[in-house]
Amino acid sequence: MEKSFKNLIKTRFPYFIQSRLLLAVSGGVDSVVLARLCEKARLDFSIAHCNFNLRGEESDKDQQFVEDLAEDLDVAMYSQNFDTEKYAEDKGISIQMAARELRYDWFDELRNLFKFDYVLTAHHANDNLETFLINLVRGTGLEGLSGIKVENNKIIRPLLEFTRKEIEEYAKRENIDWREDSSNASTKYMRNKIRHDIVPALEDLNPQLLQSFAQTQSHLKENQDLVEDYISLIYPKIVRKDKYGYSLDINFLKKIPHPKSVLYQLLKSFGFTEWDDVFNLMEAQSGKMVFSGTHRLIKDRESLILTEIIPENNNSTFRIEEGEDFAMLPAGTFHISEVSEIEETGPSCIYVNKEKLEFPLILRKWKQGDYFYPFGMKGKKKLSDFFKDKKLSLPEKENSWLLCSGEKIVWVVNQRADDRFAISAPDQKILKITCNQ
Incomplete structure (x- = not known):
């Protein structure tokens, strides 16, 4: 197996030679053998161990075993204790899913913090078959039937083409010690039931089950x-x-x-x-x-x-005080200036009668019941009808902002000004307002 592993690195994972690797080691035979093989291949690696505190003293002994292994291998060791049951309860998920989220989130933190290139796990061919059967039982698409990926972003599983039998035989031949997880014997978990009951029955039907599965x-x-x-x-x-x-x-x-x-x-x-x-x-x-x-x-x-889905407080309001000529707000960047004449207008620019404004101006989201007097039209119009006429989508409606003077709408920002604040005489003070999104 050692020769096969080294050949695998040469042909499939040559970049391991120049990489810093983080090995996920539980203390079980699979992960311990992976650590020993990486040592034989002279790879640069450290070890990470998760103590999920699910098996009392046994969990602590697993952690101590992995610490001793790291010392024997003369590599850095990182360990983390998790309150897995509380995490699962708080998130409303199974213990297995909680443990998965906790370990992979932590591995990612370690990788980023200590600049590891990849995280290696010890999943093997039997794990792959069991995952396939679990997904088949639960119902899945083509992707779920494709099994465990050898490479998934920065997570790599270099033992996927080796069987559990090959790994255990190598460990016994090389006198490698490991820890047995007592929970693996229980069939109350689906994976264990498949491992102990379903797979042996399938192997009775086809002794070459794993090879056939690999082809499929x-x-x-x-x-x-x-x-x-x-x-x-x-x-x-x-x-x-x-x-x-x-x-x-x-x-x-x-x-x-x-x-x-x-x-x-x-x-x-x-x-x-x-x-x-x-x-x-x-x-x-x-x-x-x-x-x-x-x-x-x-x-x-x-x-x-x-x-x-972005939680948002639709009651949020923002103020533009009199004399402010610049404001960076959620709707965009506002520029306000007094000018002597009206130039060419556009959706992002309006000219209003300054004397009709009540400061501070208020910027807020629209709400049901809002209405205004669209510039260039007679009479008032509900904002909901205005949006409907413009054929705005729901996200566009939700992201529409109003610039208001008191309770009156001055501008449906970057869409339409209100006629009540329009310039109607040459002697009126003209305020130019632009919004760049």
């Missing part, structure tokens, strides 16, 4: 690559980046084969889970939305608009 996974990966190539090809025809997020062309989606699958591929990284609702949004009324934990998808006429 290779085919699935090729199909996944094909899908990704197709998505890359049609992406520019469907998706447009705009000021507030992304806009997806519904008409184009309807013309292509399997639009539901395409939507999944386009939106899977944004945390959506209710894919029937996402797909049905194409036929829904404008304004209907589907939410993930971080984003929302909005039906807007012939588009689906994807925006990030």
